[in-house]
Amino acid sequence: MPCGxxxxxxxxxxAGREVGAxxxxxEASGRHYWVFAVALPVPEGYVSVHLEPxxxxxxxxxxxxxxxxxxxxxDGVGPGQSSDPLSARLPALGFDGYEDFMAEALxxxxxxxxxxxxxxxERSVAHARETASAIHTARCxxxxxAMLFDEIRNVPTNIxxxxxxxxxxxxxxxxxSTNHTSxxxxxxxxxxxxxxxxxxxxxxxxxGLFRACSAxxxxxxxxGYRRETDLPVAIDGARxxxxxxxxxxxxxxxAEEAMVGVSAEVTRFADVAGALKRHVAGLDVARIMCKxxxxxxxxxxxxxxxxxxxxxxxxxxxxxxxxxIEKAAQSILNTARRxxxxxxx
Numbered sequence: 001m002p003c004g005x006x007x008x009x010x011x012x013x014x015a016g017r018e019v020g021a022x023x024x025x026x027e028a029s030g031r032h033y034w035v036f037a038v039a040l041p042v043p044e045g046y047v048s049v050h051l052e053p054x055x056x057x058x059x060x061x062x063x064x065x066x067x068x069x070x071x072x073x074x075d076g077v078g079p080g081q082s083s084d085p086l087s088a089r090l091p092a093l094g095f096d097g098y099e100d101f102m103a104e105a106l107x108x109x110x111x112x113x114x115x116x117x118x119x120x121x122e123r124s125v126a127h128a129r130e131t132a133s134a135i136h137t138a139r140c141x142x143x144x145x146a147m148l149f150d151e152i153r154n155v156p157t158n159i160x161x162x163x164x165x166x167x168x169x170x171x172x173x174x175x176x177s178t179n180h181t182s183x184x185x186x187x188x189x190x191x192x193x194x195x196x197x198x199x200x201x202x203x204x205x206x207x208g209l210f211r212a213c214s215a216x217x218x219x220x221x222x223x224g225y226r227r228e229t230d231l232p233v234a235i236d237g238a239r240x241x242x243x244x245x246x247x248x249x250x251x252x253x254x255a256e257e258a259m260v261g262v263s264a265e266v267t268r269f270a271d272v273a274g275a276l277k278r279h280v281a282g283l284d285v286a287r288i289m290c291k292x293x294x295x296x297x298x299x300x301x302x303x304x305x306x307x308x309x310x311x312x313x314x315x316x317x318x319x320x321x322x323x324x325i326e327k328a329a330q331s332i333l334n335t336a337r338r339x340x341x342x343x344x345x
Contacts, residue, residue, distance in 0.1 A: 002068035004086055008098065009039070016041050020102035020210065022053060022061045034058070036109045038214050042247050049214075049221050049244075055112040057105055064089060096199065103206035106213045107132070122216045124255060128209040130335045131262060135205055138328035139198045141321045142191060145276075148318050149188045155307055156181040159290065162304050172293045173304075180286040187279040194272050194325075201265045208258030211251040218248035259336065266332040273325040280319050287311045 001024040012019040018040040026032050035050035036058075053061075068086055087098055095101040107129055114121050121129070159177035222244035225237045287308060294304045 002065050002086070003072055004068055004084075005065070008086065009037075013039055013041065013046055018210065018214065020106045020214075022058065022065070022105065023050070024065070034061075036105060038106060038217060040214065040247060040251070042243060044243065047218070047243060047247050049217050051109055051113055051217065053109050053112075054116060055105075055108040057108045060093060064093075096202070099203065099210075100206050103210040103213075104132075107209050110213045110217065122212070124212040124252065125209075125216055127335055127338070128205065128212040128255065128259060131259060131332050132202070132205045132209050134328045134331040134335070135198060135202050135262075135266070138325050138332075139195065139202060141324045141328070142195045142198055145318055145321045145325075146188070146191050146195065148314055148321070149184060149191065152184065152311060152314050153188075155311060156184065159304065159307060162307075173290055176286050176290045176293065180283060180290075183279055183282050183286065187276055187283075190272060190276055190279070194276075197265065197268070197272075201262055204258050204262050204265070208255045208262065211255035211258065215248045215251035215255060218244045218251065222248060262332070262336075266329050266336070273322050273329060277319065277322045277326075280315055280322065283311075283315050287315065 005021055005023070009019050009021050009023075018038070020036060020038045023035050023037045024032055025035060034053055036053045037048055037050040039046055039048040064086075067089075071085060090097060090101050093101070095104065107125065110125065111121060111129065120126075156177040159180070160174050162173070164174065222241045225231075225241040225244065228237055231237045290304075291308050294308065
């Protein structure tokens with residue numbers, strides 16, 4: 001078990017922040033076992049609950065921890081430094097950072113356990129998970145849009161070079177390529193802004209997702225204490241149940257507030273995607289005008305024809321990606337409406 005994970009765990013708790021982590025424990029008999037532990041501050045100190053990990057994500061953890069522990073023992077990496085390589089490895093697993101990782105890990109383990117027990121997920125967890133999945137999809141499409149724009153960033157320049165060879169002065173094709181450049185840059189700036197906003201919103205979703213799962217797990221433990229009739233004398237079951245229930249209610253409230261805020265932000269995403277699609281329509285007009293001008297040459301310029309054809313394919317893909325972003329945004333809004341109706345009911 002890497003010391004860096006324990007360091008990260010306790011540093012977050014000491015800072016008054018919740019934390020979740022895969023932990024390898026050892027019984028008095030010497031047998032080792034794994035848990036996913038959740039801990040958060042409460043007025044009396046800290047409260048911690050855990051569940052047995054069974055998800056496919058957990059299968060990647062022993063090897064990761066083994067690498068980190070090896071660096072600590074063989075390379076003399078201290079606990080504080082060991083937590084940095086842990087965070088550095090998370091993007092390769094598909095996570096932006098540790099908060100993203102711990103939220104997804106808790107949700108994945110909570111969902112896997114519910115499936116094993118053949119019981120439905122709590123509605124708050126299901127809604128948060130749907131929302132996180134949809135915004136992740138939107139972010140992937142936004143990244144693809146940025147990549148597609150990057151692929152054609154130099155195309156207008158190439159068109160202007162050809163136009164200079166084909167036309168005297170600043171001919172129609174050169175003017176059209178300049179307009180295409182302006183439209184492309186506007187769209188790329190919008191996509192960059194969208195990606196930044198999506199990342200921030202995903203962080204808010206991770207916050208809500210972690211708390212929704214924590215609330216359900218804490219409440220389950222509280223109910224377990226209430227049912228328990230054979231506790232050791234030193235343990236006040238009623239008090240433990242109250243502490244857990246209070247922590248659960250706080251987490252549930254924070255999760256609900258986070259998801260309400262996300263819904264408002266997603267409306268803006270849908271508007272941005274719609275505006276970007278209108279920009280694509282403008283690019284299509286510029287491309288078609290360029291194609292018409294190219295047809296004036298007899299024969300049509302092969303190099304320019306190839307550029308125009310590549311633009312057509314590229315812009316079609318951009319349009320498809322933006323449509324998927326709109327669908328993801330609408331999915332999030334629909335989930336938010338369902339959650340709102342169920343809260344009122």
